Amino acid sequence: MFKFYLLTASLISCSALAYAPLDKLPGGSSTSLILESLSGLSNEMKTNSDGFYPPASTLKLVTALAAKLELGDDFHYTTSIVRSNRDVVISFSGDPTLQREDLKSLLAQYAKSQSRTINGNLYLDNSAYTGYQRAVGWPWDILGVCYSAPSSAMTLDSNCAQASIYTKDNGTTRVYIPAHYPIDVTTTAATVTRSGQKATQCDLELITTPDNAYKLSGCLVERKKPLPLKFAIQNPELYTSQVVSSLLKELKIQVKGDVILGKKEKADKTTLVASHRSEKLPELLDTMLKKSDNLIADNLTKTLGATFYVQPGSFNNGTEAIKQILLTKANIDLSKAQLVDGSGLSRNNRMKSQTMVQVLRYIWENDQQLNLIDAMPTSGTNGTLKYRQSMRKAPIQGNIIAKSGSLYGSYNMAGFGLDKSGNPNSIFVQFVRDYFPKKPDPDKPVEAPITQFERAFYKDVVEFSQTQNKSQ
Known part of the structure; x- marks a missing residue:
């Protein structure tokens, strides 16, 4: 039936023809689906x-x-x-991958080529970015966890610190x-039994403070192994300056002046040391797309703003730069889209599925230069799609990129269906919003709607991609 709609109907809206898999979603949810041939010869599903x-x-x-078009592969x-x-200046550029060991290596190079004494001040220059470190629309209740780590010019250790919490026999907990x-x-936090947790609805809660202090409270179900924790650094400047101080001590580098956060105002002649x-x-x-790394995406967004507008980068000028770059270099109009970050973490972002189709088609048409398709996850194989329940079995596994x-209430996918040779042959976009299923009964496990x-839709995507006649 699905193939009949696609291949014989002429640009028919599926809202006029019932598409059975939609019945699996809970009432009240809204769905935008697009499936079309890359050849442009087959009719569309919309x-x-x-x-x-x-x-x-x-x-x-x-x-x-936008990053590929504006920054280029050598960036x-x-x-x-x-x-x-x-004086000595450490200039931070917003590198989302900079680690403590990298900073230690830099300082060690300085000590080896110069001296172990800095006679003036040490400046920690964080002027590459300006404005908010968190975008408008990031919920307050996720700001303590690492996938919503702040986007900052001075980024170290992915702005993320790891720890672990242990339950104890006396009903308390301890943290390492x-x-x-x-x-x-x-x-x-108290250690409780599973039945005790269910009876009291008491969960583990986290409160953060601007000085990188974290307070855990509530309840944790007793466990044999520690629970790994990842805390988003709340104040990257404080964190980095403390790490720098620790490394200076470790490397026996003495600063006779002050350690100053910010740009050195007096423009003296400088000499690159390391x-x-x-x-x-x-x-x-590749990391950003396969692992869905928010920090890389948001720091790149600010870097695009800095490069395009020749001023410190921010969420504001970064998202506007993305719109201008795609309009002028790819003829993709995002003027009506609402963009407030580059990661998609904000609840305030809005765009049409048809616009996403334009992005995907441009990526495919220019893949020889862009090489972005290989950076995207493959169904049931790698990245964020490796363990996705709807994609782990044939015929879907390995046949979708x-x-x-x-987000809360939203479940989306955008990409390509592959032909039998493993090449992109169709474009699809799945935008689902207001998805609020009934709370499952733990005693009667049921597969999520x-x-x-998704399993029904992606089977159709794969079938369409592998059976359509390219020469029709």
């Missing part, structure tokens, strides 16, 4: 393609395309140490923090 939906992490495809982030008369993380974590380069853009985008995206829907 539902609600004029509506605006939260793109969630599928927005990273837009960010990746990399550079963190440098320069000497300026008696590796010594090299300059954060403070306390816990008053620098660290990130991986180049293709490697950054796509970027997923989910979204998984049932």
Whole structure:
């Protein structure tokens, strides 16, 4: 039936023809589906393609395309140490992959080539970005976890610190923090049984403070192994300056002046002493798309704003730069789309599924230069789609390349169906919003409605991609 609608109907809206898999979604949810041949010869499937939906992490495809077009494959982030008369400046560029060991190596190079004494001040220059470190529309209740780590010019250790919490027989809990993380974590959380937790509806809660202190409270179900924790650094400047102080002490480098956060105002002649380069853009985008890395996406967005407008980068000028770059270089009009970050984490982002189709088609048409399709996850094989329930079995496994995206109430996918040779042969976009299924009964496990829907839809995508006649 599905193939009949696609191949014989002429641009029919599926809202006029019932598409059975939609019945698997709970009442009240809204869905925009598009499936079309890359050849342009087959008719299209469209539902609600004029509506605006939260793109969630599928927005990273837009960010990746803008970065490729504007920055180019040779782009990399550079963190440098320069000497300026008696002073020394560490310039941070927003490198989302900079680690403590990289900073240690930079300082060690300085000590080896110069001296172990800085006679003037040490400046930690964080002027590459300006404005908010969190985009409008990021919910307050996720700001303590690492997938919503702040986007900052001074980024270190992915702005994320790891720890673990243990349950104890006496009903309390304890926390372990590796010594090299300059954060403070306390816990008053109680250890409870599973039945006790269910009876009281008491969950583990986290409160953060601007000085990188974390307070855990509530309840944790008793467990034999520690629960890993990942805390988003709340104040990247404080965190980095504390790490720098620790490394100076470790390397026996003495600063006779002050350690100052910010740009050195007096423009003296500078001499480059040491620098660290990130991986180049293709490697950054591969990680960003396969792992759905929000920090890389948002720092790239601010870097696009800085490059395009020749001023410190921000969420505001970065998202506007993305719109201008795609309009002038790819003829994709995002003027009506609402973009407030580059990761898709904000609940305020909105775009049409038809616009996402334009992005995907441009990526495919220019894949020889862009090489973005290989950076996207493959169904049931790698990245965020490796373990996705709807994609782990034949015929879907290995036959779809796509970027997923989910937020509260939203479940999205955008990508390509592959032909029998493993080449993209169709474009599809799935935007689902207002998805609020009934709470499952743990004693009667049922497969989630979204998984049932996706499995049916992706089977149709694969069938369409592998049976359509390219020469028709």
